[in-house]
Amino acid sequence: MKAIADAYFQLMKLALVTCLAGMVVLVFGNVVLRYAFNSGITMSEEVARLLFLYATFLGAVVAMREHLHIGIDSLVKRLPVLGKKACLVTSHALVLLACGLFFQGSWAQTVINLSVKMPVTGISMGTVYAAGLVFSASAALIVLNDLYRALAGQLSEAELVAVREGADPEVIAAAEHEPQRMPPGAKRQPADRAEVA
Known part of the structure; x- marks a missing residue:
């Protein structure tokens, strides 16, 4: 059963990576096409929005499991x-x-x-x-x-x-x-103020 669950979540991680890669390709590709060739990918906005939605929900599931x-x-x-x-x-x-x-x-x-x-x-x-x-x-x-x-x-x-x-x-x-960072020129105070006379 654990093997099935692990395979399912590996598949989910793969889908998450695919969604992110697809978003990058669609959005960046559309920007390049518009500025360089005065053209564009017509479906870019809708598909990128759908991929973003699924990336959000799949990421939440993966984070929940871990x-x-x-x-x-x-x-x-x-x-x-x-x-x-x-x-x-x-x-x-x-x-x-x-x-x-x-x-x-x-x-x-x-x-x-x-x-x-x-x-x-x-x-x-x-x-x-x-x-x-x-x-x-x-x-x-x-x-x-x-x-x-x-x-x-x-x-x-x-x-x-x-x-x-x-x-x-x-x-x-x-x-x-990590030791506390002191501002330049400041002196570290003794731990016990009773010792200061």
Whole structure:
């Protein structure tokens, strides 16, 4: 099962890279054609917009699987293991509810807009709203997997904190070990002011 999930997310990363590359080619190519040859790719704007939409949603799913979203963990990381687990289960249940609502809305909009065509390419507008279906279904599966592992006791205490405050942990660790920068000409004050006489 893990192999299938890994293959699915590798495919998603490949689709994400393809979307980004397609956007660059279409937008940059269109700019060059307009300025150099007074011409252009007619469908460039619509297709680039669609690729940007899918890149955003696919990127969000990949980030969710790798727990890269930024959050505030200052309270949760101070709780005992049972408290961390309770917070994780509660937050994941709320995320599942949000995914369900998002899927329901995306499905309704996809069905409504299936017969509506984009003016230049003729692509169905349903494909725009289908991005929400891909996102909500994939996100729900990730959350369900994490929820199962939490309830089965398969998560370590560190993994029970689903988000991390701030940016990249390596950047934070480097900043904590780096000495404070002093303005030019300033003198470092002693740690204990009682020693200053």
